Amino acid sequence: MVLPVIVLLGVFHYVPTLGNVIAFQDYSPYVGIRGSEFVGFGNFGRLFSEPAFWQAVTNTLTITAVQLVFFFPVPIGLALLLNSVLSVRLRTLIQGVVYLPHFFSWVLVVSLFQQMIGGAGLLAQSLRANGYEAVDLMTRPDTFILLVTAQSIWKDAGWGMIVFLAALSTINPALYEAAAADGANRRRRLWHITLPGLRPVIVLLLILRLGDALTVGFEQFILQRSAVGGDAAEVLDTYVYYQGLLVGDFGYGAAAGLFKGVVGLVLVLVANRFAHLVGEQGVYSRS
Amino acid sequence: MTTLSRPIWEEEPSGIARLSRPLVLALVALAVTFPLYVVVVTSLSTTEAVTRAGGLVVVPRELTVAAYAQLLSGGVVTRALVISVLITVVGTAFSLGITVLAAYGLSRPGSLFHRPLLFVVLLTFLFGPGIIPSYLVVNALGLIDSYASLVLPTAVSAFNLIVMRSFFMGIPGELIDSARIDGAGEFAILRRIVLPLSKAVVAVVGLFYAVGYWNAFFNALLYINDNNKWPLQMVLRTYIVQAQVLPTGAGGVASGTGLGMAPAPSLAIKMAIVVIAIVPVLLVYPFIQRHFTKGVIIGAVKG
Structure with missing residues (x-):
């Protein structure tokens, strides 16, 4: 019964994983893996001396950092806000609205942003109509990082709220009552009860995000790379795609991809070990 | 209340x-x-x-609905819409089928190779195979420019599989054992006992797969070069995000006059493409949402 799934995972996950050997080859599609010459770490040598590669690494890490600061707290804030709404019907309605964009494709999200704040979008249009200079926020390299963060927030902040809402509902209400009886005001209850209650979830999600520091989403960036330019919009995944598939330098592209995969794996394992050290459960248990 | x-x-x-x-x-x-x-x-x-x-x-x-009439009376968008609908329907049925089978197989501890097989599934969470090697495998199988390339490489979601398995594990073993004593085979048990008890989780996982197929863009970008085989998301990208001019006339989008109404402005036509991409998501969304409130997903993820 498990066979079809195992076969598919084998063919489309494990075989390509082994196919990463081409990262150590001067791979040519005409002669295939068996015919291509092994060049040891030659591709990696080229990779590490290539400024464009380091630019992509820098962009990726910067975007991760900015998202940690600006994106990460938003779902927590939303969850706290929504949790304070007393009307169940209103709560359900707002949840329904804010979860929705999670189910939109990136193509759709970028299209919508373009229509709102792009060069021919609503913002530019109303600025022009009122005699101001139109702005195109979709093609500016200097604000690109804020743009992608805003897009991520629009798409996924509501969805990210679910897990915090679930965690909030598990906090024992008697704790609040006791604290209130002891004279703790709203702010102190938030600090001493709510936030400690959310801590395991926050730590878990932070770790997951840090382990995924090299992944910022391929589709969002490939869609906007040509409009903004590679200096700001090239991330590791798009670099692999361009060098490997569009330039046709398969071995080199695979080397960049393998670098990302291996460093990413190490980051997940380290982050998880760290979680155990600080006494949290982490992504998987120790057993 | x-x-x-x-x-x-x-x-x-x-x-x-x-x-x-x-x-x-x-x-x-x-x-x-x-x-x-x-x-x-x-x-x-x-x-x-x-x-x-x-x-x-x-x-x-x-x-006016001129924009929709023009888009849906044949041409680029109509074709892409048909392709996307077919991929979504066939892909979802396929993914759901193999996921149910595997989830049931892996939900009974003690079955043959239970632990190693589970490990094979879980390990896929830790690393991705990489874009280039994946492309080379699809290429080697001769699947470039085939609709199968839009389904097979991402047909299994380990996450969905684990969600479903957790749910199946909650079904009492006695129920299954008693059916087995009565002479039911594994497929009969799955069909007559497990599935009727798991309608909610099957619905949610199915909807997740469906939304995934509908929104899929990555596979088409990598594996489909022939723009006659593009799904809707690729059309959306080309004519909206990249703002290429939509061809009119034969093979493109019908002009309004042929339909007996004034031609729609090009902006309305563009926005109609966006709406067409949204509507299916909006249609299934209430069903997805109804199941969230039951906590199917959260409960399964926690367990």
């Missing part, structure tokens, strides 16, 4: 909180709904309305 009461020990909210809280919530809701509203209104607008607004239309006046 629609309003919870404030606990007696909780102080009344201050004036600022009473004012700012609804305001922030309204802004959040508006941020999501306003772009959708503008897109829908513009897609329904006539040339005069678009000209008067100087572009996107916020206040609806002079509405």
